[in-house]
Amino acid sequence: MSSPVKIPFKSLLILNKQSTTPLYLQIARQLINAIQRGVLVQDSQLPGSRSLSQTLGTHRKTIIAAYEELYAQGWTKIIPNKGTFIAHQGAVKKTTPLQYNSSYLASYPEETGFHFKQRILLDKPPASVNCRLAFDDGLPDVRLAPLERLGKIYGGVLRRKTSRKHLHYASVEGNEFYRETLAYYLNSTRGLPIGKDNILTTRGVHMGIYLASSVLITPGDSIIVADLSYYIANMIFQQAGATIHAVPLDSQGISIDAVRSLCEQTAIRMVYITPHHHYPTTVTLSAERRLELLNLSNQYGFIILEDDYDYDFHYSSSPLLPLASADTSGMVVYIGSFCKTLAPGLRSGYLVAPKNLISEIGRFRRIVDRQGDMLMEQALGELLTEGEIHRHLKKAIKTYEQRCQLLSTLFRQELAPYVSFKTPPGGLALWSLWDKKLNLMRISKNCLKQGLNVPHTLLYQNELTTAMRLGFGSLNATELTEAIHILRNAVERS
Template structure:
């Protein structure tokens, strides 16, 4: 067996004096790592504490503490009058210690040693935003969020003894209080007729879409979407094994005639809609089309997955009530969230459906998100009951309305020759069509040079479409002016 003199212990152990990890633990961890890799094999003797301390230029007590840690974890054996040895019970493969590669031990593997399933369906462009300005796909301004009110009620709920049960594992169904307040809120604002038993809480809209797709779709099922449609939903449907068929979208929303013709030829399982402000073009599905689609769903038996994410932001008039408000046959699954109403970081969404579906979906949610953030739900419930959410939305709507109008004026005054658009009736983004000869990716790169982030996911360029979905809600008036100035420069430099 090798003696301690032949083992390059100094090269095995590299100490970082600036690390937050104690020096004795650094020594112990690196020796354990060497044992696990087979560099130090069972039965080999470790240097005496004095010898190793001199070699590493540390106090002898530091080495003794490291050896004690190794012994406590069972990696070594102390033999009276002989010294400290690597435990003989450790099943490691012997390696040549003189060929030890310190870089190999000091780094984590770059890839797995096994194969696994990969999916190109879930690939999204890397987000490279810095500290500058950004066009989003319609996010709110987090600076407007009612943080004072939310922190007040959240802190109160955290301190209540009655809520201590929520700090452990509680019911997987979330807060009943929140679902009661949410049901009342949706009944008052969306014209629904639901109880808490028709509500399941989620971590935002995408989670609701994912759970609904996982439960309701089988491989090969046909899902109808608009042309164009929400890219994340499309990815989720394809991941579930569904086949997608797109139908045209005009100024009144998705084409009902196209859906009807498809139903006559195929067995349609689901129709996915963003009816209030269609993604990405922002058009509103007319009331007439909504009733026609509900009738078709009953006739042909397809599910309507209604994603009403922008319902709270409508400028011109009262919003058109969702399809779920007129659904008397249990064909609509309604999904929404407070992520836009408050701030994206507050991952609070909901799914509304008949009780038998909610029961089954809750089982599925329970294995991916056992109970959600019940304390946050309790806090949001109080804000809903006190009317704070409603007051916040009323104030925010005025600000976003002003920003929309200013954004329209800026685009018209600076880019009238290059872009065409219609002021969206609601929402926090604008659909803009550009001259076909423009290279949108080059424009995006030009913007980046001036510290304006224009994500690839907002660019739509094909043989028939040259368009961008530009969010304005997250930008103040001054920021909108700067962003349009940079965009104008980037377009002209194209």
């Protein structure tokens, strides 16, 4: 059996007395780590508690507690009159030379030791950049959200004895009370004649698209999207094995003639649309084309996946009702969320469809998310019931409309020679077309040097298009003014 003298325990065990982890656990865990990595092999003898306490400069009782923890977990064995030894742990594969230092033991592999499929379509998100100012692709201003009221309601939910039922497993479709109030809200605001059984709660729009695609799409299915379309939705469709067909887009929305032509050539499984404010161009699908698309869906049997991510935000006139409100054949799957209405971090979305599909997607959802956040859904349901979301939207829409008008004015005043655009009738982003001679990536880098982040996901530049989608909702008047001033300087430098 190995002598403890051969192993330099002082360099092997590094204690952090400022840590909240007790010293005895720090010692035990580092010794376990050493055993797992083959630094301490079977039958190696550990120093006596008095000897190790002197080596580490700690109390002997700390060492005794650490040894007791090791023994309780089965890492050591005690031989009477001889000492404490490393127990048999099976063969340890030594792929690197053993090093008796804490940095070796604390390190974690940078790469796996096995191969796996790496998908190009699941690209890394843009790196987080810490800037004073940033444009996004149309997010709300969380400073306007009724978080104080939501917090009080959520706290009340937690304190109630009747809320204990929400701490257990429940319906996979989501909180029943929330789905009932949400059904009423969607009926009154979007004309959807639905009940709670037509709703599945999700963690936002992306999860709704993923669940619907996973259940409804099989590899090889053909899907129609607009050219341009929401890149994350396209990734989800590709992940499901779909073949994507892009159709032209104009000021009235997607080309129905192009959709009809594709249907005549091949079997189309699904058409994905963002009809209220098309992503990224913000155009609204006209009423005439909505009816034509519904008729084509009935004729050719394709599903309409309606992503209504920002329906609540409209300024100049009442919004067109969703396609789902006019669907009498069960061909539309409707997806929405409160992530734009309240705050992106409150991951609360919903999927609306006929009962049989909700039941099937609910069973699939159980694999990735058992039932959602029942407590938060209860709080959101109460927020809806007392009308707080209606009041919040009434105030927020006025603020966002003012910011939209300000951004349009600033564009005309400071960027007129370089850009053309139309003030959007709603939503939280402005679509702008730029001089084709400009290099948008260079402009973005110049902005970053001046404290303004314009992520590359907002830039659209190819042979046919030079455009930016700039979200204005999260910036107040002062911030918008400064951001456009920086943008103008960056353009001029480019």
